[in-house]
Amino acid sequence: xxxxxxxxxxxxxxxxxxxxxxxxxxxxxxxxxxxxxxxxxxxxxxxxxxxxxxxxxxxxxxxxxxxxxxxxxxxxxxxxxxxxxxxxxxxxxxxxxxxxxxxxxxxxxxxxxxxxxxxxxxxxxxxxxxxxxxxxxxxxxxxxxxxxxxxxxxxxxxxxxxxxxxxxxxxxxxxxxxxxxxxxxxxxxxxxxxxxxxxxxxxxxxxxxxxxxxxxxxxxxxxxxxxxxxxxxxxxxxxxxxxxxxxxxxxxxxxxxxxxxxxxxxxxxxxxxxxxxxxxxxxxxxxxxxxxxxxxxxxxxxxxxxxxxxxxxxxxxxxxxxxxxxxxxxxxxxxxxxxxxxxxxxxxxxxxxxxxxxxxxxxxxxxxxxxxxxxxxxxxxxxxxxxxxxxxxxxx
Numbered sequence: 192x193x194x195x196x197x198x199x200x201x202x203x204x205x206x207x208x209x210x211x212x213x214x215x216x217x218x219x220x221x222x223x224x225x226x227x228x229x230x231x232x233x234x235x236x237x238x239x240x241x242x243x244x245x246x247x248x249x250x251x252x253x254x255x256x257x258x259x260x261x262x263x264x265x266x267x268x269x270x271x272x273x274x275x276x277x278x279x280x281x282x283x284x285x286x287x288x289x290x291x292x293x294x295x296x297x298x299x300x301x302x303x304x305x306x307x308x309x310x311x312x313x314x315x316x317x318x319x320x321x322x323x324x325x326x327x328x329x330x331x332x333x334x335x336x337x338x339x340x341x342x343x344x345x346x347x348x349x350x351x352x353x354x355x356x357x358x359x360x361x362x363x364x365x366x367x368x369x370x371x372x373x374x375x376x377x378x379x380x381x382x383x384x385x386x387x388x389x390x391x392x393x394x395x396x397x398x399x400x401x402x403x404x405x406x407x408x409x410x411x412x413x414x415x416x417x418x419x420x421x422x423x424x425x426x427x428x429x430x431x432x433x434x435x436x437x438x439x440x441x442x443x444x445x446x447x448x449x450x451x452x453x454x455x456x457x458x459x460x461x462x463x464x465x466x467x468x469x470x471x472x473x474x475x476x477x478x479x480x481x482x483x484x485x486x487x488x489x490x491x492x493x494x495x496x497x498x499x500x501x502x503x504x505x506x507x508x509x510x511x512x513x514x515x516x517x518x519x520x521x522x523x524x525x526x527x528x529x530x531x532x533x534x535x536x537x538x539x540x541x542x543x544x545x546x547x548x549x550x551x552x553x554x555x556x557x558x559x560x561x562x563x564x565x566x567x568x569x570x571x572x573x574x575x576x577x578x579x580x581x582x583x584x585x586x587x
Contacts (some may be wrong), residue, residue: 227255227263232271233278240279248272287317294322300583301325305346326580349373358382359434375445378438380404387430393423400426404440407533412442441537482562486569489540490561497546504551512548523548528564539566 194208235254239246246254251268255261263271280286294306303325309318328346347353353374357363359382367376384401388394396419403415420427430436436443482490500516502523514521521544522531529535534542541549541564553560567573 227259227261227267229267229271229274232263232268233274236271236275237278240275245276245279246272290317290320297322303328326578329580344370351375359386376438377444378434380439383434383439387423387426391423391426391429393426396422399423400430406440406442407537408531409442412436412440442533444537481571482565482569483571483574486540486565489538490546490565493541493543493546494558494561496543497550500543500547502547502551509552512551514544514547516547525549525552525564540569541565 193206193210195204195206197204232251232255235258236246236251239250239254248265248269251272252262252265255263255268277283290308294308298304298306301324305321305323305325305328307319307321309320310316311318323343323346349371351373353371355363355367355371355374355376356379357376359378364376367374380401384397384404387400388397393400399415399419399422403412403419406412406415416427416430430439437445481487500514502512502514504512510525512523512525514523519532523529523535523545525545525548528539528541528545530542530544532542532544535545541561545564546561549561549564550557
């Protein structure tokens with residue numbers, strides 16, 4: 192505490208009372224304390240932690256105002272939150288020092304898991320940490336996802352049916368090229384589109400880019416891209432020459448790519464099996480040839496679209512068809528599970544043209560037989576196997 196009085200004929204002050212140690216507790220703080228210290232903020236914030244989760248800066252500011260009718264600066268509230276977090280959870284250095292013990296316990300409790308810690312050779316400071324769940328590694332045999340690269344290759348086989356989708360970060364592209372020789376790499380059309388809007392200001396014609404990116408046939412792609420090129424020539428040059436069509440368009444992409452994110456299927460499966468989770472062997476036996484709900488919905492929609500089409504059996508063996516309707520002609524090969532419009536080839540679920548051919552081939556058993564033609568990745572059994580193993584929590 193410091194008290195001083197100004198001289199009447201001078202700008203100087205005379206200190207008449209000074210106490211170096213501030214002993215006032217939080218209960219004595221009020222709106223007259225303009226400079227509330229970080230210690231006061233910490234004393235209040237530490238009581239706001241529940242189950243290891245503490246307040247953010249906005250919540251600290253609100254609590255300070257409600258308790259003391261004062262508004263400390265954002266920086267002071269943030270600093271107080273950092274101090275409280277270290278009091279409750281420990282310092283960053285302490286948490287990093289626990290990584291080896293945590294990783295060992297995790298690998299012990301989750302058989303088949305893999306981890307790696309990389310530190311700087313000179314100063315021994317932390318650089319990278321890699322952790323792959325054993326359950327996810329086993330599930331990958333039934334479903335394709337993307338994760339890391341060098342460590343990923345130890346558990347995920349490099350094959351032509353594997354596809355990585357990412358933004359245009361150079362380190363990601365270089366890592367895939369150097370580590371995976373057979374897998375394919377594609378840019379996320381959403382991230383790429385956002386970059387085009389920012390760098391080339393083509394927001395008004397953004398839909399033309401998406402139409403070209405989502406086109407399945409080369410003819411459809413060319414029509415949309417020419418229209419986009421006329422509206423945004425600079426962006427079209429980047430897409431064609433700097434990036435390349437094969438990196439962002441369906442029509443030119445050489446690998447396998449699926450149209451539905453796996454998390455959608457997982458959530459649908461969780462809802463469907465909510466009462467059956469305790470009996471996985473029975474479920475696996477009873478599911479038979481069923482598809483997960485999201486894939487089944489797509490198949491049903493394609494069935495309806497295929498009702499308006501008519502076809503001609505080209506070879507007479509019930510496998511190759513020419514499908515007419517809606518002003519277009521498509522060629523379907525049931526043995527190869529392909530269509531000249533390429534939608535069947537990419538999504539791995541029969542398109543409307545393929546559905547029309549299946550109706551001609553199977554007749555009255557059409558509604559049942561369609562479940563034999565989608566990729567096995569869409570079967571309920573595949574998703575059950577992918578999420579079959581448990582992830583055990585490491586006690587802290």
